[in-house]
Amino acid sequence: MxxxxxxxxxxxxxxxxxxxxxxxxxxxxxxxxxxxxxxxxxxxxxxxxxxxxxxxxxxxxxxxxxxxxxxxxxxxxxxxxxxxxxxxxxxxxxxxxxxxxxxxxxxxxxxxxxxxxxxxxxxxxxxxxxxxxxxxxxxxxxxxxxxxxxxxxWPDQPSPPANPVKTHPIEFAGESADSKINRLAKALQSGGNTAAVITLPDSIMWLLNIRGSDIGYNPVAHGFAILHADGRVDLFMAPEKLTNLGDHLGGQIRIHEPDSFLDAVAELDGAVQVDLGTLPQAVADVLQGKMVNGGDPCALPKACKNPAEIAGSAEAHLRDAVAVVETLCWLDTQPPGTLTETQVVSRLENNRRKDNALQDISFDTIAGTGPNGAIMHYRVTEETDSRLDNGHILVLDSGGQYLDGTTDITRTIAIGDVGTEEKACFTRVLKGMINLSMLRWPVGLAGRDIESIAREPLWAAGQDFNHGVGHGVGAYLSVHEGPQRLSKLSHVPLQPGMILSNEPGYYREGAFGIRIENLVVVQEAPGLPGGDDERAMLTWRTLTYVPIDRRLIVVDMMTAQERGWLNAYHRDVAEKIRPRLGDQAQLWLDAATAPI
Missing domain, CATH: 3.40.350.10 (Creatinase/prolidase N-terminal domain)
Structure with a gap:
């Protein structure tokens, strides 16, 4: 692993x-x-x-x-x-x-x-x-x-990370660092601000087209930055991290030791844009009356992926699907009671490693069988490692960090003969995921306005789940990216180019868990036949293409429209993924994507 x-x-x-x-x-x-x-x-x-x-x-x-x-x-x-x-x-x-x-x-x-x-x-x-x-x-x-x-x-507290930084190629970034800096600097000028303080590592990585490895599973390096309205950038990062960049950072970017960050902040004049939701209190104490709570200037531009980032993410998902499908094919050949959670994790991670573009997994792989599946962010250990027994359902939530994109996928899998109650709950979760996937909505709505679509089938049965319906995802950046979310708390309007997860679930403590997750990207909705749209509308483009376990579906609970969506999705899975698979996995996929 x-x-x-x-x-x-x-x-x-x-x-x-x-x-x-x-x-x-x-x-x-x-x-x-x-x-x-x-x-x-x-x-x-x-x-x-x-x-x-x-x-x-x-x-x-x-x-x-x-x-x-x-x-x-x-x-x-x-x-x-x-x-x-x-x-x-x-x-x-x-x-x-x-x-x-x-x-x-x-x-x-x-x-x-x-x-x-x-x-x-x-x-x-x-x-x-x-x-x-x-x-x-x-x-x-x-x-x-x-x-x-x-x-x-803490006597043996680890040292601060000091891993080398690398460049993020323009073919994946889709826009040069100079262009991003100048674009955001003009926005600062227009807002009457002289500078912006940036403390989130993924914002700095995106702005400067660099990536790091100071944090597990997230390709970021620790540092701080000040973006000036005249287009200069002061980067506060240990210089030894930057020795592999050559002249990538260019003349607009000045490098400083991290210890000088607060002194530089204290010297800023005029209005300074900050995000008070993430700005450390230590920095706010220095800025005092100069702060303007205008948000992180990189957050929204980073969230709205450009065509190169969307294309890279789409291709990364297709390659990632091969690793997942090969794993699911192998899993189905193992009799109930013969595997443990750690064996599933190892197999999936080893299959992902076959892709040379893989840099890391995007988070600790979750493989929770039976009662462990009810722990939403379960991490298997030697003490908790459980056998996949007959009648269990397995929650398998995983992802990869590829040079061209970040993936995150969850599938819930039947192990042997699963009970009728588990199947009914699974079908409600699936109906919610499908209904959100089919949604068209007016421009201007936020995650809080539409996330209940994915909960309604569960609500109708007196059930729910205690996590958001979806989170933002970066482009070879953080697997959990803001400000976009499908959450009751999110007021940020959804915009084209934003990538989010669609992942309703259901969890019964001590018994089982269910979650189904695809990544989707916001795009402009095509017009209705006859041009009858009265408002500009948005919809989703699906990025994830891996079969959903048909053995867990109670077909009679699904509407004709829901069955139609699932059958069309499975046709797309077969078309996009089958040519990339080995012979045995192709045969498995043919059965897994058969219409219901």
């Missing part, structure tokens, strides 16, 4: 580490300390050095935080991790449902007489701190900036 970049801790390691941290909290004269799963760049994924939450608590989810007080340690987790956290943390930690319970409300309950709670200002976004401070007014509770107390008690 590919190397995992996660720091892990066994539950029994949590209590002594918690005790050591509480000693530091007392030494600082504080009543608590906040430990987010974050780094100074406020991205979703962090390097091993920054896995403080996992090291302290054992919880390895991709979102959440811990608030350690003298008598309680709350681990705040969202709906995706309610099951996972129970298995990963010791009894000394208390899971807290979040965002249903806010940090401020919890602190006021735990510290009724007030107190001082420390935080590392590099690891919290300015908006987070402002919201918490507002909610704590008149509570007597004070949030106090301090050094990172976890770092003081």
């Amino acid at each position: 590919f190397q995992s970049f996660e720091v892990t801790a066994r539950p029994e390691q949590g209590p002594p580490r918690l005790a050591a941290l509480r000693n530091e909290i007392a030494h600082e004269g504080l009543d608590g300390f906040l430990i987010p799963r974050a780094d100074a760049h406020q991205g979703e994924y962090v390097a091993p050095r920054d896995e403080r939450l996992a090291w302290l608590t054992g919880f390895t989810g991709s979102a959440g935080f811990c608030a350690v007080l003298t008598n309680v340690a709350g681990v705040f987790i969202d709906g995706r991790y309610r099951t996972q956290v129970k298995a990963q943390v010791a009894a000394e930690y208390t899971p807290v449902p979040w965002p249903e319970t806010s940090l401020s409300a919890w602190l006021k309950e735990q510290l009724p007489k007030g107190g001082k709670v420390g935080f590392d200002p590099w690891l919290h976004a300015a908006d987070q701190i402002a919201t918490a401070q507002k909610d704590l007014v008149n509570s007597g509770i004070e949030l106090v900036r301090c050094g990172n107390l976890v770092d003081r008690v």
Whole structure:
């Protein structure tokens, strides 16, 4: 398997580490300390050095935080991790449902007489701190900036990553770095801003047409940047990372040591555009009255892929489908009870490695069978590795980072004879995925306006799932990319070129899980026959072409339109993928794509 970049801790390691941290909290004269799963760049994924939450608590989810007080340690987790956290943390930690319970409300309950709670200002976004401070007014509770107390008690904390950066060729990027810089600089000028501070690594990678490997599974390098309205860029990144770039960065880009970043920010004049949702509080403290909350200037242009990026992503998905189909063909030849989850993961990752364009997988492969499938972001370990027994359904969620695109696909697979209840739930999930895939919608709608389409079949049965319907995906960048999302919380209008996942699911704790995921790209919808469109409309183009398990479908639950979509999709899968397969996989695909 590919190397995992996660720091892990066994539950029994949590209590002594918690005790050591509480000693530091007392030494600082504080009543608590906040430990987010974050780094100074406020991205979703962090390097091993920054896995403080996992090291302290054992919880390895991709979102959440811990608030350690003298008598309680709350681990705040969202709906995706309610099951996972129970298995990963010791009894000394208390899971807290979040965002249903806010940090401020919890602190006021735990510290009724007030107190001082420390935080590392590099690891919290300015908006987070402002919201918490507002909610704590008149509570007597004070949030106090301090050094990172976890770092003081982590004796073997890894060093910061320092991996070399490489260029991202124009044939895949579709636009030169100079063109992007000048385009965004003009936008700054038009908005009356003199500069923009960029802290998200994937934004810097996109802007400068470079890629790195400081974080597992995400081709980014740590650094900061300042984009000036006159077209200059100051890049704050360790120079030793940039030795392989030659003259790629050009004269517009000046390179500085990362330690000089705050001093450079302090010297900025005029209005400075920032994204307060990701800007570290430490940087906001320096900028003070100069900030304009105009968002990351790279976010929306990066999300709207150009034709070269879309073409590259489409081709990457076709090659990726070969690896997945070959794996599913092999899986079907193995009798129930003979394989474990790790064997499936190894086989799939080895099949992906056959593509020379593969740089890495795009996240830890999820292979959850039976009850493990109900853990939404399950990661198989030696302790949890389970056998694929008769009657199980397997959730297989995986992806690859290719030079020309990023993939993410989930298929739920029948192992032997599956029960009628599992099949009914699977069919509802499939109906939701298909109905969203068929959708046409007016220009201007956001993810929150249409995501319920994928939930409706489950809602009709009194069921639902605790994650978003879809996330944005980069072009050989982060597999989870903003600002676009199919989520109840997303107000960003969907625009042509945005790539998102369409992945409804259903999870029954202790029993089984289901998820079906395709990646799709937003495009302009063709006009209706006769030209009867009254408004400009958008629709999807599907990028993922892998069969959906027909053995799990209750055909009578599907409408004629839904069956028509599935049969047409399977025809496309056979046409696009069959010529790329070996003989045995071709025969398997013929059966897997037969019409229902």
